[in-house]
Amino acid sequence: MSFIDEITNVNSLIVGASQGIGLGFVKKLLIDDRIAKIYATYRQKNTAEELLSLVNKYSDKLICLAMDISDESQIVEAVQQIQTEVNKLHLAINCVGLLHEGNLQPEKSLRQLNSENLLRYFQINSIGAVLLAKHLLPLFRHGERSVFATISAKLGSIGDNQLGGWYGYRASKAALNMFMRTAAIEYGRSCPKTLVVTLHPGTTDTQLSRPFQRNVPAEKLFSVERTVTQLLNVIEQLQEGDSGQFFSWDGNRLPW
Template sequence: MSFLNEINHINILIVGANQGIGLGFVKKLLQNEQVSKIYATYRQLESATELMTLADKHFDKLICLSIDIADELQISECVQQIRAEISNLHLVINCVGLLHEGNLQPEKSLRQLNSENLLRYFQINSIGAVLLAKHLLPLFRHGERSIFATISAKIGSIGDNQLGGWYGYRASKAALNMFMRTAAIEYGRSCPKALVVTLHPGTTDTRLSRPFQNNVPAEKLFSVERTVNQLLTVIEQLQEGDSGQFFSWDGSRLPW
């Protein structure tokens, strides 16, 4: 992680680390000898078996915390637990995202919209992330370079929308991008060494994308390992003026 080469003891938080891209980040970052602590969150213990196994193996380095980012009290309590142990974070990656669950599925037309599902999309994909930004701010108030990255999606780009559909997911990711861009401005005043960015991972072979992979060309369906490596490369190459920007997995800037 070249952007943190000058730091000997790196503290990291991965939100939504029980599976998919989040778990992939944990596995990759555990290999970095400069990393001192990795805090990894999960929502349900039954879906975090592999994460817990890693925590048992790396008990001195990996700390697992339960959190539902739809619940601000849980966010606050989780951050307080972290602050009781360390005074700063150098890298936060929020990997929490919702595309489908139970009866909630991406809408193909206006007639499929309902307010309950739309609120659920916004609660998980948008509001949870900006509440994380609210409570994590004190841990970024330090003199070392740091990055707060949130996994967004190209489908949340208003300028790129040519196909329509997927109302709730698109709109909640667009809201996420606005929330994090706005947070980046405030972070720039309060903790100028911190960069806040949103990242499009590409279509990754995870539970989130699995029902929708049929029309994805094989070369455009990334393994979790490939996605993690690509996104870490983007993170490593971030410059001071990049805070508040929206990047694709290949490092290109995406339109809002």
């Protein structure tokens, strides 16, 4: 039995919901009768038009919040807004991730490294996530089963790294995995009913992966809808003892 089925009114939070996988989660949860509230964060209004348009149809269920995960004060403000309405969360999924933007592109060799780009990768992919864990903890301090999931990447697996390259992305996702593994241990003491996991979504047809899809076989390039369905299946099948683990979209554990 899924933890969602155990709770009559599930309060959820999707961080990074303006597009891609995050928006896909919002759309899927909006039509799920078990979900009472969806708090959805976006960074900029001009890239969140589709998300914001959903509020008109689902105003009783969907609450959109402006939040940049790289600014801790904005995380604090968003969490305070949630706390004015509810005193607990049952499901939080952090979908924020950075692979490329403008002049920042995955590095193919050491000569392409620069500290500014590396810091940007860590700020978005690693530090933002653990600050989220810091400020969401009070909302998970309750007696009902809950899940706090963060989208990671198989490229962040040190054990699986056979090809090299993509230094900043790989290292920031490896750091994310360590941050969330460590947070899982603290959550286990503070809110033992909450499972903290990292998830590899597979290669999904989003803006993040679009420049790098050329060599991906068609059967390994997932639609957003398929990725969301697969990841929700993994989340719903989590068991006690799974907290702090790193799961692939098919439910298999990935090596650190």
